[in-house]
Amino acid sequence: MAILIFYIIIFVAAFYIVKIAASFTKSQDDFTSLKTVTFGDESAVSPNRAASIISVIAIFAIWAAFTGSKLIPIHVPGPFIGELTFNYTAMNSSGQTDDADVTITVYDVQSGVIPDKLDIEPGDGFALNDTDQIITYRSGLVKVQKNDVGGKDKSYKVVAVNGQEISPEQEVFIDNARIYMTKKGTLSVTPEKGWQMQPVWLPAPETVWSRLVKVGSEGYKNFTLWEHLGWSLIRVVVGFLAGAIIGIPLGYAMGLSGWFRGWFDPIVEFMRPVPPLALIPLVIIWFGIGEQGKIILLFLASLWIMTISARAGVSGVKISKIHAAYSLGASKWQIMRLVIVPNSLPEIFTGARVSMGVCWGTVVAAELVAAQKGAGMMIINASKFQMTDLVIMGIVLIGIIGYAIDILMRISENYLVPWKGK
Amino acid sequence: MKGLSINNISMRFDLKNGSSVQALKDVSLNIDEGQIITVLGPSGCGKTTLLNIIAGFLAPTEGKVVLNDQIVQGPGAERGMVFQQGALFEWMNVRSNVAFGPRMKGMSKAEQEEKVKHLLEIVGLADFEDKAVYELSGGMQQRVALARCLANDPDVILMDEPLGALDALTREKMQGLVLKLWKETGKTIILITHSVEEAVLLGERLLVLAPRPGRIHKEYELPFAEMGVNMDLREVKKADGYTETRDEILSIIWEMEEEIMGRAEDN
Numbered sequence: 001m002a003i004l005i006f007y008i009i010i011f012v013a014a015f016y017i018v019k020i021a022a023s024f025t026k027s028q029d030d031f032t033s034l035k036t037v038t039f040g041d042e043s044a045v046s047p048n049r050a051a052s053i054i055s056v057i058a059i060f061a062i063w064a065a066f067t068g069s070k071l072i073p074i075h076v077p078g079p080f081i082g083e084l085t086f087n088y089t090a091m092n093s094s095g096q097t098d099d100a101d102v103t104i105t106v107y108d109v110q111s112g113v114i115p116d117k118l119d120i121e122p123g124d125g126f127a128l129n130d131t132d133q134i135i136t137y138r139s140g141l142v143k144v145q146k147n148d149v150g151g152k153d154k155s156y157k158v159v160a161v162n163g164q165e166i167s168p169e170q171e172v173f174i175d176n177a178r179i180y181m182t183k184k185g186t187l188s189v190t191p192e193k194g195w196q197m198q199p200v201w202l203p204a205p206e207t208v209w210s211r212l213v214k215v216g217s218e219g220y221k222n223f224t225l226w227e228h229l230g231w232s233l234i235r236v237v238v239g240f241l242a243g244a245i246i247g248i249p250l251g252y253a254m255g256l257s258g259w260f261r262g263w264f265d266p267i268v269e270f271m272r273p274v275p276p277l278a279l280i281p282l283v284i285i286w287f288g289i290g291e292q293g294k295i296i297l298l299f300l301a302s303l304w305i306m307t308i309s310a311r312a313g314v315s316g317v318k319i320s321k322i323h324a325a326y327s328l329g330a331s332k333w334q335i336m337r338l339v340i341v342p343n344s345l346p347e348i349f350t351g352a353r354v355s356m357g358v359c360w361g362t363v364v365a366a367e368l369v370a371a372q373k374g375a376g377m378m379i380i381n382a383s384k385f386q387m388t389d390l391v392i393m394g395i396v397l398i399g400i401i402g403y404a405i406d407i408l409m410r411i412s413e414n415y416l417v418p419w420k421g422k
Numbered sequence: 423m424k425g426l427s428i429n430n431i432s433m434r435f436d437l438k439n440g441s442s443v444q445a446l447k448d449v450s451l452n453i454d455e456g457q458i459i460t461v462l463g464p465s466g467c468g469k470t471t472l473l474n475i476i477a478g479f480l481a482p483t484e485g486k487v488v489l490n491d492q493i494v495q496g497p498g499a500e501r502g503m504v505f506q507q508g509a510l511f512e513w514m515n516v517r518s519n520v521a522f523g524p525r526m527k528g529m530s531k532a533e534q535e536e537k538v539k540h541l542l543e544i545v546g547l548a549d550f551e552d553k554a555v556y557e558l559s560g561g562m563q564q565r566v567a568l569a570r571c572l573a574n575d576p577d578v579i580l581m582d583e584p585l586g587a588l589d590a591l592t593r594e595k596m597q598g599l600v601l602k603l604w605k606e607t608g609k610t611i612i613l614i615t616h617s618v619e620e621a622v623l624l625g626e627r628l629l630v631l632a633p634r635p636g637r638i639h640k641e642y643e644l645p646f647a648e649m650g651v652n653m654d655l656r657e658v659k660k661a662d663g664y665t666e667t668r669d670e671i672l673s674i675i676w677e678m679e680e681e682i683m684g685r686a687e688d689n
Contacts, residue, residue, distance in 0.1 A: 320509040323479055328523040328574055329499030338522075342513035419512035422556035 002076070002195055006062055014054045022050075060205060068196050069204035076195035079136040080106055080176040084191060088144055089160040090127040093153045098125035102132070102144055104177075106191045109135045110199060126150055132189075137198050139190035141182070157185050203389040208396070211389040220390070221381060223373045229397060232367065232375040235291070236359045236405075239298020243355065247303045248348060251310025252340070261311075268307055276301035276362045280369055289370035294363065301362045302355040309351025313344020346413075346420040353409045360402045375401075424490055426453040426476070426578055426610060431485035433471055433636075445471045446482070447635035453627075455577070458604050458611040458647055460625030462618060462671065464678045468636025469614045473580050476612065477503050490577060499523060502576030504567050504584045510555045516542070516566055517551040523574030541569040544606070545599065561592035568603060581613040585620065597623060598655055605651045618675065622646060622668050623655060630674055633682060640674065642667065 038044040064072045084104040091097045100123055105115050115133065122128040126149035134140040144158060145151035159165060161172045161179050171180040176192045199207065215225045223231075253260040254268070279300055287293035317340055325335045367376025379394035413420065433446040445468040453459055463469050474480040476487050478497040487494040489501065502523075510519050518525075520541055521534040529537070542548055545565040555563060564584055571579055581600075585593045597620060604611055615621050621628050626647045632639035644667065650658045658664065 318508055320505040321511065323477070323497070324503060324505060324509045324570075325522070326479070326497035327477055327499070327501060327503040327576075327580075328570070329526040330522075331526075334526060339511065342511070345513070417513075419554065419556050422512065 003062060003066060006065075007058065010054075010058045010062070014051070014058070018048070018050045018054070063202070064205055066195065066197050067199070067202055067204035067207075069206055071205060077192075078194040078196045079108075080192040080194065081108055081136060082106060082176075084134075084174075084177050084189070086162050086174045086177075086179070088127070088158050088187070089163070090145065090148060090151075091157055091159050092126055092150045093155040096126070097159065098127040100125070100127035100129050100144065100148070102130045102142060104131070104140070104142065104189060104191075105133045106136060107133065122147070134189060134191055136191065137193055139188055142187045142189050144187060145185075158187065161187070200386055200388055203392065207389045208393050211387075212393045212397075215390065215393070220378055221373075225378075228373050228378045229375050229401065231373045232360075232363050233401070235294050235298060235363050235374070236356065239295045239363070240302045240352075240356055240359050242295065242299040243302025243359075244306045244352065246299075247306030248310040250303075251307040251312075252314055252336075252344075254307065255311045255314025255344075256336075256340075264307075268304055271300070272304045272308065276358065277365050280366055283366075284370065294366050294371070297366055298359045298362055301358050305351050305355040305358065306348070309347050309354075310344060312351075313347035314340055316347060317343045345417045349409070349413045349417055349420070353406060353413070356405050356409060357402065360398075360405060364398055424455045426612075427451070427488045428453075428472075428476065429485050429488065431472070431475060431482045431487070433468065433475065433480070434483045444635035446475075447637050449485075449636070449638055451629070451638070453578075453610055453612070455610055456608045457626055458601075458613065458624060459627045459629065460621035461612065461614045461629045461631060462616075462621045462675065463631030463636075463639075464633055464675055464682060465616075466682070467631040467633035467678075469631055470582060471636065472631075473503075473582050473612065473614055476578070477501055477580050499527070499574050500577045502571035502574050502579045504564075504571050504579065504581045506583045507560055507563060507587045510563055510566055510570070512555050514555070515551065516547065516553050516555065516558070519555060519566055520569045520573050522570060527574075537573055538569075541572055544572075544603070545569045559592075560588050561596060564588065564596060565599070568599070572603065572607065572609075576609070578610045578612065581611065583614055583616060586616060593620075594655060598650070600624060601647060601650045601655075604647070618668055618672050619659075622664065622671065623650060623658060628671070630671060632678060639678075642671070 032038070032044045032046070035041065035044055061072060063069070065075050068075050068078050082105075084106055085101060087099050087101045089097050089099050101120075103118055103120060105118065107113070107115050117133070118131045120129050120131050127144075128147050128149070130142065130144045130147065132140060132142050145156055148156070150156055158181070159167075162174050164172045166172050166179070166181050168181050168183050168185055171178055173179075178190045178192075180188045180190070182188055203211075212225075219225060220228065250260075250264065254264055255261070276297060279297060283293045283297045283300075287296055321339055321343065322335060325339045330338065363374070364376035367374035368380045371377035375394055375398050379391045379398075382388075382390035382394065428449060428451040431446055431449045432444070434442050434444050436442045449472065461469050461472070471480065475482050476494065478487075478494050478501065481495075494501070511522070514522070517535075517538050520538045524534045524537055538551060539548075542550060545568050547562060547565050547569070550558070550562070550566075555566065558566065567584065584600075585596050588596060600611070600613070601624060603609075613621075613624055615624075622644060623646050625642070625644055628642040628644055629638055630640045630642075631637065646658050646661065646664060649661060
């Protein structure tokens with residue numbers, strides 16, 4: 001919740017700051033800036049690059065601020081670390097009361113330094129001073145009565161903390177901690193946790209980076225990082241190519257022959273809406289968890305998409321183009337090769353882009369279920385050991401690779417089918 | 423016998439609901455070699471159906487089309503066709519589009535190249551060989567389409583509203599080009615159009631088709647095409663009889679359109 005509010009504040013503040021900054025350096029030379037009416041005019045909306053940059057920075061800044069990162073100087077309050085002191089008032093079996101001090105050291109176990117037990121004076125009276133240690137983000141039961149004279153008596157009880165009365169199942173707030181009394185009368189101390197995320201939930205950016213460096217050089221689970229990612233990519237490419245090699249001719253056949261269309265329509269239309277992930281259990285039963293099963297799964301994921309896009313490519317041919325080719329003396333085979341195939345390329349490329357995206361998603365999911373190597377296997381394995389930094393690193397790498405695949409497909413599309421959309 | 427003869431063509435489309443549409447009924451027509459004929463008519467009168475039958479894309483339910491003593495039984499290179507925009511192959515450059523027909527015939531690369539150069543010069547697109555089709559304006563694309571059709575050296579050129587999608591100025595220029603090509607190549611041309619003005623200007627013979635069933639309503643023999651070969655088309659429009667002919671045909675078409683509308687309202 002706090003993060004969302006922070007994010008909205010940054011969003012709004014950045015908008016006004018950029019707007020004010022832009023007003024000093026305003027150039028009136030492009031067409032859009034000369035328009036008087038821009039609201040509702042979609043063509044006047046172009047992404048504000050400053051917004052994109054600030055958006056990325058904001059995500060990292062919030063991430064850093066809420067994880068106590070060293071990358072930025074300002075953080076949201078972290079968990080309390082240091083000495084916590086309070087005193088309590090105990091009443092013994094004869095109704096007398098006495099005070100004693102409690103000193104608790106709250107320390108960060110991640111730092112690797114475990115503080116020594118404090119030496120304290122026991123103090124006077126029947127209630128004696130106590131000391132204890134609590135790890136950050138945890139709470140601890142502090143048995144203050146244990147060392148008190150007569151503390152083991154049933155009727156011996158703590159009646160106040162820092163002068164505030166307390167009884168079982170009630171709580172008292174002191175500086176940097178909350179003290180709760182359990183049913184049995186023991187004090188449970190919860191030091192202030194602050195607003196930061198625990199590393200096990202969300203590690204700091206630099207932790208993720210150092211994990212990347214470490215896994216990049218040492219590998220993870222018998223394979224290097226590049227082998228994990230490379231294997232995922234190889235599976236995608238092989239599965240996609242297999243799907244395209246079968247799917248495209250099948251799509252053409254369905255677009256050109258009534259028998260093929262009639263025969264395969266029910267199969268394609270039935271299989272198309274089945275998410276590839278739903279096939280994972282069956283593929284594992286049939287082909288096991290080895291490479292074969294994964295490639296067949298990806299083949300099935302891309303097959304229907306490629307078939308449908310090739311079929312759409314064929315039915316998208318303008319009849320006047322076919323007629324023109326016929327009246328120029330082309331044979332059926334020449335029409336196929338010189339008109340239908342090139343005309344369907346834009347559709348096929350669109351299909352290939354979708355298919356590659358689906359395959360990438362499917363391979364990661366398949367590796368989550370069972371694999372020896374691969375990006376998905378890496379993160380699911382890391383999550384079992386609560387290595388959140390590795391999980392986040394994996395997710396980021398998977399995202400970057402998926403994005404890179406799409407950009408590559410778009411570049412090759414511009415290069416190979418320049419007439420698309422014209 | 424040289425020339426194109428259309429003998430008692432009828433065309434009926436059977437619809438799925440059991441009824442049928444008589445698109446053409448008993449259409450007969452003889453066209454001498456080298457004539458330019460324009461075909462006019464309200465929408466739905468079967469103009470395009472007639473052209474598709476001549477081209478061989480449709481088989482008539484009755485009758486036959488004979489070209490140079492041969493019965494038409496399917497599409498063929500001797501009957502070239504120019505379509506409304508969008509029939510060029512975008513994946514080929516201008517050269518490959520124009521050379522498509524010669525390539526299908528197995529002509530050598532050098533001959534193809536020579537032919538392309540020559541034809542592009544005629545249609546006024548010299549040095550555009552390497553341009554992509556989608557980089558050209560609509561008028562230029564239709565020039566390429568004309569050159570592509572001519573490259574095959576057909577006996578008859580069928581034009582299905584080739585200038586329909588062009589703006590008025592480009593259209594006027596292209597009309598001049600059609601007449602120039604007609605005279606220079608001596609081809610038989612059948613041109614379908616929606617524009618009465620275009621039909622009057624370009625047709626040596628002008629056919630007005632009537633709808634439901636599609637049939638030849640009236641035929642004109644006009645001098646304007648011959649005039650237009652050597653004269654600016656704007657001057658031709660000032661010639662004697664042009665305005666009268668145009669207005670007469672316009673009113674015929676108007677009447678037919680009104681009748682169709684009336685019938686539609688009755689239903």
